[in-house]
Amino acid sequence: MPLLILLLACLITGPAFGAQERPFIDEPQPIVPSSVEEREPWAEGRFSLPPWPRDADLIELELDVGSPFRYAIDGRHLAIGGDGVVRYTLVAESASGARNVSFEGLRCTPQGALQIYAYGSGGELRPLPETDWAPIRGAPGDALHKELHRHFLCGPLTFQPRPKKDIIRALKGQIAERDNAGFLPD
Numbered sequence: 136m137p138l139l140i141l142l143l144a145c146l147i148t149g150p151a152f153g154a155q156e157r158p159f160i161d162e163p164q165p166i167v168p169s170s171v172e173e174r175e176p177w178a179e180g181r182f183s184l185p186p187w188p189r190d191a192d193l194i195e196l197e198l199d200v201g202s203p204f205r206y207a208i209d210g211r212h213l214a215i216g217g218d219g220v221v222r223y224t225l226v227a228e229s230a231s232g233a234r235n236v237s238f239e240g241l242r243c244t245p246q247g248a249l250q251i252y253a254y255g256s257g258g259e260l261r262p263l264p265e266t267d268w269a270p271i272r273g274a275p276g277d278a279l280h281k282e283l284h285r286h287f288l289c290g291p292l293t294f295q296p297r298p299k300k301d302i303i304r305a306l307k308g309q310i311a312e313r314d315n316a317g318f319l320p321d
Contacts, residue, residue, distance in 0.1 A: 180218035184238055185209065187258045188224045194306040196287070200278040204229055210303050215296045219243065221288045222252075224260075236260070241280065243289035243296050247271035249280050 188209035196206045209224040216222060220240040227235040236255035242248040248268040253260040271280045287305045290297045297305065304310045 178218065179220065180216045182214075182216060182220075182222060182240075182252075184253055184260045184262065185212035185214075185222075185224055187255065187260065188212070188226060188236065193226055194303065196282075196306060197308050198279065198282055199286075200282070202279070206279060208306055210306065213299060213302060215299060216240075219296060220250075221296045221302070223288075224255075241271075241283060241288055242268065243284070243294050245294055247280070247284035247289070 189211070192209050192211035193207035194210045196208065198206065204227040207226045207228070209226070213221070213223045220242055222238070222240045225237050225239055227237075237251055238253040238255070238260055240250040240252060242250075247270065249271055250266065250268050251263060253262045255261065271277060271284050288296060288302055290301075296302070301310065
């Protein structure tokens, strides 16, 4: 009988105690910690098309992957915008000497993002209709942009563009292996 009374007492008073013991369930904490600050969403800045690249300003790239093309970037008009986009004119030359010229932008996000603004021929760049940023997937057909993102234009592990002088040094192959290895400086 005393056991039955004790059991009934627990059943009657149990829910009242249970509600007081679990306030964290009834009052959830915010999902985002208070230390996280709201930021303005990224927006692309204004820019203008550069002039047609001169051969004297082209810096040829040494790529890790084989390609039927030789690639060069116009070092004179390479620019890092206030929006963090590295904009450059890319020249792809085939073995027969035919050239494709494009004006592109690359964002140094963790996976990289690419925008092609214009293609050129006959000494003139022609703007393309506005398109969305495309992720750099590193597919075999896009090994060039993967290497630009990883080894030339963006700082290792910082997801920020390298300073212009360091980009030029990297394009010329004058950057130390450690600077491209993903290690932060001492």
